[in-house]
Each structure stands twice: as structure tokens, then as C-alpha cells.
Amino acid sequence: MVSVSLMLQYLRRTLPWLSLLAVSLLAGCSFTGKQSALDPKGPVAQVQDDLFWVTVYVNCGIFVVVAAALFYVVVKYRERPGDEGKPMPPQGHGNPLIEIGLIAASVFLLVIIAIPTLKAIWYTHELPVDEEYYEPSKLGIWYGGRVDSEAKDDILEINVYGWQWWWSFEYPQFGITSANEFAIPAGKVVKLNLRSVDVIHSFWLPKIAGKVDLMPGRKNWMWILADEPGYYYGQCAEFCGEAHAYMLFRSEVMTDGDFQKWVEAYQSGAAAPGGFQAQPDKDKPDPTAKDDWMAWSETVRKNPEAIPGDPVHEGAELFMGKAQCIVCHAIDNSPAMGQTAPNLTRLADRKSLAAGILDNTGPDGIIDSEKQLDNLYQWIAHSEDHKPGNLMYYRADAGLRNLKYTGVTFGKLQTVGITEQSLVAAGVSSALAQKISASPNAPILNVDVDSEMMTKQQLMRVMDGLTNEQFSEVSDWPTETEFRKIAAFLQTLK
Numbered sequence: 001m002v003s004v005s006l007m008l009q010y011l012r013r014t015l016p017w018l019s020l021l022a023v024s025l026l027a028g029c030s031f032t033g034k035q036s037a038l039d040p041k042g043p044v045a046q047v048q049d050d051l052f053w054v055t056v057y058v059n060c061g062i063f064v065v066v067a068a069a070l071f072y073v074v075v076k077y078r079e080r081p082g083d084e085g086k087p088m089p090p091q092g093h094g095n096p097l098i099e100i101g102l103i104a105a106s107v108f109l110l111v112i113i114a115i116p117t118l119k120a121i122w123y124t125h126e127l128p129v130d131e132e133y134y135e136p137s138k139l140g141i142w143y144g145g146r147v148d149s150e151a152k153d154d155i156l157e158i159n160v161y162g163w164q165w166w167w168s169f170e171y172p173q174f175g176i177t178s179a180n181e182f183a184i185p186a187g188k189v190v191k192l193n194l195r196s197v198d199v200i201h202s203f204w205l206p207k208i209a210g211k212v213d214l215m216p217g218r219k220n221w222m223w224i225l226a227d228e229p230g231y232y233y234g235q236c237a238e239f240c241g242e243a244h245a246y247m248l249f250r251s252e253v254m255t256d257g258d259f260q261k262w263v264e265a266y267q268s269g270a271a272a273p274g275g276f277q278a279q280p281d282k283d284k285p286d287p288t289a290k291d292d293w294m295a296w297s298e299t300v301r302k303n304p305e306a307i308p309g310d311p312v313h314e315g316a317e318l319f320m321g322k323a324q325c326i327v328c329h330a331i332d333n334s335p336a337m338g339q340t341a342p343n344l345t346r347l348a349d350r351k352s353l354a355a356g357i358l359d360n361t362g363p364d365g366i367i368d369s370e371k372q373l374d375n376l377y378q379w380i381a382h383s384e385d386h387k388p389g390n391l392m393y394y395r396a397d398a399g400l401r402n403l404k405y406t407g408v409t410f411g412k413l414q415t416v417g418i419t420e421q422s423l424v425a426a427g428v429s430s431a432l433a434q435k436i437s438a439s440p441n442a443p444i445l446n447v448d449v450d451s452e453m454m455t456k457q458q459l460m461r462v463m464d465g466l467t468n469e470q471f472s473e474v475s476d477w478p479t480e481t482e483f484r485k486i487a488a489f490l491q492t493l494k
């Protein structure tokens with residue numbers, strides 16, 4: 001009896017602390033956090049949440065029964081004073097009744113979990129064809145306001161592409177593309193075609209639906225429906241390389257009217273820098289935004305003095321020229337048509353930057369333009385600090401870092417204290433080093449002696465340890481001021 005009362009005493013003393021600990025641990029996990037799957041805001045997330053709770057309840061039931069049985073046995077068959085030296089009680093092995101009973105109970109519990117699981121699988125794997133599946137929209141008549149079998153072809157479709165480490169959202173019905181943030185109308189079924197460009201990613205928008213993988217060479221899809229307008233947070237949910245944890249996205253759920261405006265804004269593309277306008281002529285009495293851009297590029301090429309010398313114009317020139325952003329990025333209407341990095345057409349309308357890791361909004365949730373400008377500068381000038389591994393900086397063939405090694409001549413290197421000996425120390429043969437120092441104005445990587453040329457690795461070794469300012473002096477790497485001008489231009493993309 002002593003040991004049981006001791007145990008009870010111990011329990012009485014520790015229980016308040018244990019429950020306090022449990023409560024504070026639970027308080028740490030908010031059920032309504034930005035990325036909580038326990039706060040469903042759409043029927044798909046609701047079904048998944050319901051299923052989660054069914055399994056939680058069943059498991060809690062099992063835990064209570066097993067724990068109670070264990071407790072009962074431990075207490076009832078404990079060793080009592082005077083039990084020492086008594087013979088072992090009879091030992092039993094196997095009781096058919098209990099075994100069959102436990103198997104039956106397990107099967108019963110599995111069936112309880114299996115029924116809603118199968119229902120949820122069917123539900124989420126078939127586009128809803130009639131309104132009993134969900135509350136039809138009362139907001140308007142987009143796509144007929146609801147989805148029935150005839151309207152199935154009219155469902156809003158979005159092609160979602162996973163890239164290391166960002167998202168592309170293409171709206172084939174509207175001919176527009178967004179990146180990292182996408183809009184959908186509230187109360188409408190949306191079909192997402194999930195594709196990967198490189199490795200396996202996973203689409204997870206916890207409050208709306210999740211998760212389905214984006215796999216190279218496979219055509220996965222899912223449907224989603226958001227009940228009400230709002231700003232929802234998503235995340236890649238499959239490890240996909242170095243910056244996986246920074247592969248976030250956002251979904252802006254809008255009323256029908258706002259969504260239509262959003263689509264139209266994207267369709268109109270970006271205006272030419274600083275409101276630059278093409279001169280109307282008899283062939284083109286009403287120049288379009290595209291004509292404005294063409295006139296702008298033409299002027300930059302043929303008549304650069306006619307371009308106003310403000311940061312926006314200079315930033316646009318850097319974007320299209322020296323900084324080589326157009327190799328990878330597209331801005332609709334403009335000469336930038338790169339296809340391997342986020343489409344920047346309405347970049348300044350997005351509340352976040354760099355696949356969701358930099359927040360452009362103030363405390364009121366509205367874009368704070370000062371913060372946005374600073375984020376844009378931070379992101380382009382120091383992306384490797386904000387998102388280690390990001391390909392805007394590190395891509396071997398077109399990353400920004402490559403600019404640190406283009407346009408370099410020996411003459412320029414000498415201004416930052418690099419000598420012929422530094423070249424030899426980096427592995428260049430003395431014959432080549434001599435030839436390089438004899439041709440100080442030639443691009444250093446183009447000089448050759450007996451078909452030997454300096455490699456980029458050797459140049460990197462030579463320039464290792466230079467500051468950003470020194471890189472700007474001797475190569476195509478933009479200066480801080482130039483990065484700020486590019487940021488000023490990017491902020492006009494809306």
C-alpha cells in the first residue's frame with residue numbers, strides 16, 4: 001500500500017506542473033496561425049481537417065483504453081509486502097477470446113478511419129460537378145457562379161510550375177503569368193495543373209488545400225476552392241534542395257470584381273519606364289504600351305541623350321543591359337522575355353518578394369513603398385545573404401555573380417593591386433601571365449598563349465577577397481548606386 005500512496009502523492013504534486021507544461025506547449029501551436037491546416041477556409045481543407053480529427057479521436061480512444069488497462073494491471077498486480085518468496089502465479093500464453101476481440105476491435109477502428117479517408121480521396125480527386133459539394137458563389141456570374149457538368153470546361157485553370165526555388169502561375173485562359181503570388185476568385189472551383197521544371201516540389205496552401213506533389217514528367221493536378229477573400233500563405237512541402245525552406249508563395253483570394261480587375265491589370269502588362277510614350281504617326285495613331293517600350297529601346301540605342309537621366313530610366317537601361325536581368329526575366333510589353341525566372345510584369349503589386357521571404361507590407365497589410373524599395377534593393381544586391389543558394393545569384397551560366405567576372409581586364413585589376421605574380425599564384429602559367437600583363441586592355445579571359453587561356457576558376461581565385469566596391473570597379477558587377485536604380489525601376493512595374 002505504501003508504494004501506491006507514494007505514487008499518488010507524487011502524481012498530486014507533479015500533475016499541476018505537467019498540465020501547465022502541456023497547456024503552454026499547446027499555446028505555442030496556434031490553431032489559427034498563417035499556415036495552420038487546422039483553420040480550414042475552403043471545402044478541400046475542411047475535408048482534410050475533418051479526416052485529421054477522426055484519426056486524432058480514434059487514437060485518443062485507443063490511448064485512453066490502453067493506458068487505463070495498463071494502469072489497472074500495474075496497480076492490481078503490484079508486489080505487496082509479504083509477497084517475497086511466494087511462488088510465481090500461473091503464467092498464461094494466449095487467450096483466443098482476447099486475441100479475436102482485439103483483432104475485431106482493430107478492424108472496427110480501421111474501418112472507422114477508412115470510410116472518411118476513402119470519401120476524402122474521392123472528393124478531392126474529382127472536380128466537383130454539382131453544387132451540393134460546395135456553397136455556390138453569391139458574388140457574381142463568373143464561370144456561371146457555380147460548377148455543374150456543362151460548366152466543367154469553363155473552370156478556371158492555373159498551370160502551377162515549381163522551380164528551384166520559386167513558383168510560376170500561368171493562366172492559360174487569360175494569357176497571363178504571375179510568380180510567387182497568384183489570385184483566385186472566392187467561391188469558385190479552381191483547377192491547378194501541377195508541373196515541375198526541375199525536381200519534386202509540393203504545393204501546400206494549408207488553409208485552402210494541400211498537399212500535392214509537382215513531379216518532373218508527371219501531370220498531377222488538384223482542385224481548390226476558397227470560401228472568402230483574404231491573403232493566404234503557402235509553402236513548398238517537399239525537400240527540393242538548398243533553398244527549399246525559402247520556397248514560399250501567397251494566394252490572394254478576391255471578390256469576382258477584384259479578380260477581374262487583377263486579370264485586366266496583368267493583361268495590360270507593364271508601362272514603359274517613367275511614362276515614356278511613343279510618338280503617334282499615321283501607321284500607329286494610337287500607340288500601345290508595347291509601342292512605348294519599343295520607342296524607348298530605340299531611343300536608348302540611337303539617341304540616348306533623349307532619355308531622361310532619372311533613376312527609373314537608368315535602372316531600366318541597367319536591367320535591359322549591363323546587369324543582364326533580361327536573360328532570365330520577362331516583363332510583358334518590354335524587350336525582356338526571359339523564361340527561366342519569375343515574370344516581373346506586375347512585380348510592384350506583389351506584397352512579398354523573393355518567393356515570400358521579404359514582406360513589402362506595413363502593419364496595415366498594405367504595401368509600404370519605402371519598405372518595398374529597400375526590399376528590392378536588398379534582394380538584387382545581396383540575394384545570397386537573404387536566400388542562400390538562390391539561382392538569381394548562383395546560376396552558373398546566367399547568375400548575377402557571373403557579372404563579377406565579366407568585363408575584367410588586367411589594366412583594371414592592377415588598379416586594385418593585382419599583379420602578374422597574383423596570376424601565377426592562382427595557377428596561370430608564367431608565359432600566359434606575361435602575355436596578359438602585356439595586353440592590359442584585352443578581356444582577361446580572351447588572352448591566349450599556345451592555346452592556353454586563363455580559366456574562370458583561376459580568375460575567381462585571383463579576385464577572391466575583393467570587396468563589392470572593388471568588383472564594381474573592375475568588372476560588370478553593378479555599383480550600389482546602380483543596384484538602387486534598378487530597384488527604383490522595378491518598383492514602377494505595376
Ligand code: CUA
Pocket residue numbers: 162163165200201202236237238239240241244245247
Ligand atoms: Cu520546392 Cu521544396
